[in-house]
Amino acid sequence: MKNKKAITFFVAILASLLVLAGCGSDGDDSSSNGNSSSGDSKTVKFMHLWPEGSSKTHNEIVSEIIADFESQHEGVEIELEVLSNEQYKDKIQVLSTSDELPDVGMTWAAGYLQPYVEGNKFAPLDDLLDGDLKDQFVSGTAEAYAIDGSTYGLPLELNIATVFYNKAIFDEYGLEAPETYEELTDVIQTLNDNGVNPIALGNKDRWTGSLWYMYLADRIGGSDVLTNAINRSGSFEDPALVEAANKVQELVEMDAFVNGFNGLADEEAKSMFMNEQAAMYLIATWDLPNYTTNEDVPQEFRDSVGYFNFPTVDGNGDTNSFVGGPGVGLFVAENSDVKDEAKAFASFFVEQWGEKSVTQAGVIPATKLDAESLELPQMYVDVLEDLNSASNLTLFADVQMSPDTAQVHLDMIQAIFGMEVTPEEFAKEHEDALSAEE
Amino acid sequence: MNKVMSNKWIIALYVLPALLLIGILIFIPLILTGYYGLMDWDGVGAMEFIGLDNYIAALQDLKFWDSAWHSFLLAIFSTLSLGIYLAISLILASKIKGADLLRKIYLIPMLLSSVAIAQLWIKVYNPSNGMLNYLLMAIGVENPPAWLADTSIVLYAIFIPILWQYAGFYILIYYAALKNIPESIIEAARIDGASPFQIAYRIKLPLIMSVVKVTIVLAVVGSLKYFDLIYVMTGGGPNGASEVMASYMYKLAFTSKDFGYGSAIGFLLLIITLIVTVIVRKATATKEEIQY
Structure with missing residues (x-):
């Protein structure tokens, strides 16, 4: 009996030890981390959001760049963690509250960045932008990551929204790519008369409808009117x-x-x-591969897709003014133990990324490129040329706004498209939300 | 072994691991959530103590009360649908042919993950290519509704998969309870000349009443904190038409980056759920416990 009691005791203690060990693993991690950074080889933790399954080519390019970096920088090791988009966002948020951000990671511009910068989580990268990366970025891209004069992110992608259209459908009904709002409504009318859905729009996601609204605002009121309303030098109740x-x-x-x-x-x-x-679909250029190089999409369909810049409205507007913005960018953590290496890696990454991303993954990079020297599908060359002649780039409204106001904007977008509010109420809700933040 | 189990220290030792886990994973976060609710905090930067401002704002927030109303609607519908599940279980338990197979079929939705169910029903509800509208058009309905886009329908359209998802679970519980009723009681009733309906209503139902009460509490609490399908299928939209308390909380904390306010809503959700649970338990309480 005594023996049995001892066994019971032992099992119980073992069980509680297991529980404690589970709780304690965190401590182990940080201690081993400390060792490696004090030793010869330094470890830079890097987190990105392109898992092999859903973003294969992106993932491969990242692996290539990491391999190159490690071979050129003896003694620096990159420790990789990959998550998909939404999980990535959640994890970054949780890690930042416990001050365990990876040394290098991915961030979005403007509004998303703000709380991290105010919380002193991201390191300013001005030294890189004045040094190795000087004049490398398309104008307007790195600026989107700037807060109070310092830049906290290195943009990787640049996306502009354009209207893609199905040339085959347009030809069938004798239509041409519209250049004015009136022509657009004529196209819509003809398509509707023939039982074809004119425009594909998935407004559950809300930013999709926001693109339509932003372009209409840009064409009607000029490229500054929306930006000014958001940065409070103007009003959202602007006519x-x-x-x-x-x-x-x-x-x-x-x-x-x-x-x-x-x-x-x-x-x-x-x-x-x-x-x-x-027949039509307004989306940003991240979709270009689907209409050019993606082998999973039938060749016939890819050949039939064209794009046009958003038309002018009532004779107003400049078709070279674009809605768009940088997608993800790289940040370096402020409290990183290996900040120099992390910065070197981020800088190296951006330099390598530019050409590789456009030729291999079909991403329009935020760094300047010579389109002529690369072998690219015609649609890419056109888009890159459009970018060169762009008169203005207005950052996506929900990115420009603070997260709080962005929610109001996005909900209102659904409401205005759903005919639940009048244009005046729509503008007033925005104005209220924006002025509440001042 | 009896000696071991009567030693209070041993009992405490055995309970300790589970207690630690529950404490760390449930009770401490609960208290912390209430505490964060007192803060102005974006989830990243520094916290600032603002007293009860978040809670007061929540109580005046129409969107919060809208979402609370939607949650209550779901609770009402879930509770009402328990009657249907009970009827199905009564039929299944009365030794009809193929009851075993049917029981398994009813259980299938419960085995699917919520996200899979959501994707399935998104396809069913698709306004142009969906199965439902295809059927409706085939039988001559000219303008079938856009189920998930119409603000007056979307909430009810989502309730259907939610109820469907949990049907198997409740049927399983009722079925097990019904199977537990001693055959001799039913037989005695039958000899006394009771009709099948009388047996179901006067004998079986009172005997499983305690189980029914538990399922009512489960259905109500589960509905009030419901999140998954709504989040995947509409994200609470369009414009808040299908928002429930939990999805509103998530949106505030993780999308609007207002962790303080989100925590306050989360804590209110807990309090509301507790109050409702107490009310439901009081309302369904009876003195006598039937023994058999």
Whole structure:
């Protein structure tokens, strides 16, 4: 009996030890980390959001760059962690609260960046931008990562929104790419008369509808009107911004968008466009591979896709003014133990990324490129040329705004498209939210 | 062994690991959530103590009350649907042919992950290519609704997969409870000339009443804190039409980056759920416990 008691004791202690060990693993991690940074080889932790499954080519390029970096920098090791987009966002947030951010990681511009910069989590990278990376970026991209004069992120991608359209459908009904709003409404009318969905829109995601609104605002009121309303040098109740909301409802009323767009995800809208169920689709250039190089998409469809810049409205607007912005960029953690190495890696990454990303993954990089010297599909060359002649780049509205106001904006976008509010109410809700933050 | 189990220290030792886990994973975070609710905090930077401002703001927040109303609607529908599950279980338990197979079929939705169910029903509800609208158009409905886009329908459209998802779970519980009723009681009733309906209503139902009460609490609490399908299928949209308390909390904390306010909503959600649970338990309490 005594023996049995001892065994019971032993098992119970073992069980509690297991529990304690589970809780304590955190401590082990940090101690081993300390060892490695004090020794000869330094470890730079790097987290990105392109898992092999969903972003294969991106993932491969990253691996190549890391291998190159490690071979050129003896004694520096890159420790990699890969998560998919949403999980990445959640994890970064949690890590930052416990001050365990990776040395180098990915961030988004402007509004997303703000709390991290104010919380002193990201390191300013001005020394890189004045040094190795001077004049490397397309203008307007690195600036999107600047807060109070310092830049905290190195942009990797640049996306501009354009209207992709199905040339085969357009030809069938004798239509041409519209250059004015009137021509656009004519196209929509003709397509509707023939039972073709004019525009694929997945407004469950809300930023998709925001693109339409932003372009209408840009064409009606000029490239500054929305930006000024957001940075408070103007007002959201500007007539142009109200009129843009009005135009949105005009389009909704004439059934310009596919049925039930407010409940569709962008992916569903995209699949409607790609299955030739809708003739037009406003999306940013991250979708270019689908219409050029992606072998999974039928060649016939890829050949039939063209794009046009958003039309002018009532004779106003500059078709070379774009809505867009840098996608993800790299940050370096402020409290990193290996900040110099981390910065060197980030800088190296950006330099290598430019050409590799466009030729291998079909990403438009934020760094300047010579389109002529690269072998690229025609649509890429066109887009890169458009970028060179761009008169303005307006950053996505939900990125420009603080996270709080962005929610108001996005909810209002669904409401205005869903005819739940009037253009005036739409503008007023924005104005209230923006002025509450001042 | 009896001697071991009567030693209080040993009992404490055995309970300790579980207690530690529950404490660390549930109770401490609960208290912390209430505490964060007193802060102005974006989840990244420094916290600032603002007293009860977040809680007061939440109580005046129409969007919060809208989402609370949606949660309550879900609770009401889940509770009502328990009646249907009970009826199905009664039929299944009455030795009909293929009851075993049917029981397994009813259980399938419970085995699927919420995300898979959400994706499935997104496809079903797709306004242009979805199965549902295809059927409706085939039988001559000209303008079938855009289920997930119409603000007046979307909430109910999501309730259906939620109820469908949990049907198997409740049917399983009722079925097990019904199977537990001694055959002799049913037989005695039958000899006394009770009809099948009388047996179900007067004998079986009272005998499993305690189980029914538990399922009511489960359904109500589960509905009030429900999150998954709503998050995946509509994200609470369009414009908040399908927002429930938990999805609103998530949105505030993780999308609007307002952790203080989100925590306050989370804590209110806990309090509301507790109050409702107490009310439901009081309302369904009876003095006599039937023994058999």
